[in-house]
Every structure is written in structure tokens, then in C-alpha cells.
Amino acid sequence: MSDEGAATPVLAVRGLVKRFGGVVAIDGVDFAVAAGAFHALIGSNGAGKTTVFNLLTGALRPTAGSIRLRGRDVVGIPPHRLARRGVGRTFQINNLFPQATVRENIRVPTIARHGQQWRLFGRVRGLHDDAIAALAETVGLAAQLETPAQHLAYGDQRRLELAVALAGEPTLLLLDEPTCGMAAADRLPLVRFIRDLVRARGMTAVIIEHDMDVVFSLADRITVMHRGRVLAEGAPADIRADPAVRAAYLGTQFHA
Ligand SMILES: Nc1ncnc2c1ncn2[C@@H]1O[C@H](COP(=O)(O)OP(=O)(O)O)[C@@H](O)[C@H]1O
Ligand SMILES: [Mg+2]
Secondary structure (H helix, E strand, C coil), rough: CCCCCCCCCCEEEEEEEEEECCCEEEEEEEEEECCCEEEECCCCCCHHHHHHHHHHCCCCCCCEEEECCCEECCCCCCCHHHHHHHHEEEEECCCCCCCHHHHHHHHHHHHHHCCCHHHHHCCCCCHHHHHHHHHHHHHCCHHHHEEEECCCCCHHHHHHHHHHCCCCCCCEEECCCCCCCCCCHHHHHHHHHHHHHHHHHEEEEECCCCHHHHHHCCEEEEEEEEEEEEEEEEHHHHHHCCHHHHHHCCCCCCCC
């Protein structure tokens, strides 16, 4: 079997299980993400979405199951090595250095990505400045390079988190509620911006998102989780019409 064939999904999860003591947080999850997809992972609080990301990035080790990245089993590979294989992530909870500037926040992963070249030059300041400025420009923060992260508007902090993830040059980007805490009106534009960026750069993305308007208008494909299991997977129109999904979301924000 070819590892890099066109039909090989970027990500394929089979029989994934994660137990925390007596709690079965992930209870036999299967799903696949096609190359170039903007794939949404949805489900109510506690469904297991963030835990799936922790397993995919190597932050947690599965109790059972396989995780294949472009056909290769990656279970047991630590996060920094998975990052070098192209797995990038943004966090549900703000993961920035609050007192550091936009430039400094982007510099850390840029140096991690490009290694120890600074030893040759004997300086860190000034290194990778062009790449850092280009990334700030990409996410719309070119004018705020010297602003401490904590002084950015909240939406701009989320953009900075995106730049930090992009600095690792991911091919598979995992976005854990990138619109968390944002006003409803700002969510669709931010996620559309991210989706367009993912497409323009030829990346593949999985996004955890609570706003169903955002999910249904922007995702190519949707996996619905419920209590540690996959309840449904399909195109937005199929998920919207799925009786099991509608039942699980009854009384919540899901209405179609
Ligand atoms: N480190 C952990 N230790 C114990 N239980 C955990 C841990 N991480 C997550 N869980 C449990 O796993 C379940 C899924 O949580 P999570 O993946 O954060 O859900 P979601 O992101 O869908 O809201 C919850 O019941 C949560 O309490
Ligand atoms: Mg979560």
C-alpha cells in the first residue's frame, strides 16, 4: 500500500480509545480527514473533542487504537516530533506569552522550526525578522509587531495564536475553538479567513467550533462527537438532516 497516494487521507483514526482512570473519555472513535479538507469536529461540552486533539498531537497517548498521518502510524511520537512532521495546533485556552510582543511570540516557534542557526550568527534579536513580519502581515497584525500580546484586542490575540501555529509550517492544522470568547458577529469572518488561508497554503485543517452557523457555512465535512463516540460524519447538508444529530443537539444552539 502506498503511503503518499492521492487517496490516502492526511489523517486516519481507527478504534481510538482514551481512558482517564475509570472515565472513558474517547470510546472507539474512527474518522478520516482528506487532503485539503476544512473538516469540523463538533459536539457538546465534554464530548471528547479536545482529548482527540491531545491524542492527535501526541500530548496524550491513546489507551487503544491507531492514528495514521499520511498512512504512517504516529502513536507514541512526542509532540515536538509530530510538529516537525507537520502537525500544528491552536489551543482552546489562550496559549500566548502575555507580556511578550507579537514579534516575540511569533519568534519562538519560528526559531523552533528553523533550528539553531542563531548560534552561527551569535544573536537572536533580528533573526528571522522577515519571516516573522510576513506571518504578522498574513494574519493582519503587521502594524502591531511591537505590541505586547496582552494589549491586543481579543480577536487579534486569536489571530496571533494562528500566526504562532503557522510559524511551525504545519501541513495539518488543528484549531481548537479559534473563535472561543469572540462576539458572534466576529466568528464567521475569522473562520472564513482561516479557511481561505488553509486553502491558499495547501494545508488540511480540523476545526473544533461551537458556532453552528460557522460550521455549516464553512466546513467541507463534519464529524459529530457525543459522549466519546462519533455520532455522525458527513457533508454539512447530511449532518444538518441527521435525526441522531438533531436529537443530540435538541435544546441547544443547533437549529436548522
Ligand atoms: N486529563 C484528564 N483527566 C481526566 N479526565 C479528563 C482529562 N481530560 C479530559 N477529561 C474528560 O474527558 C471528557 C472529554 O473532555 P474534552 O475532550 O475536554 O471534551 P470537549 O473538548 O469535547 O468539551 C470529559 O469528561 C473530561 O472531563
Ligand atoms: Mg474542548
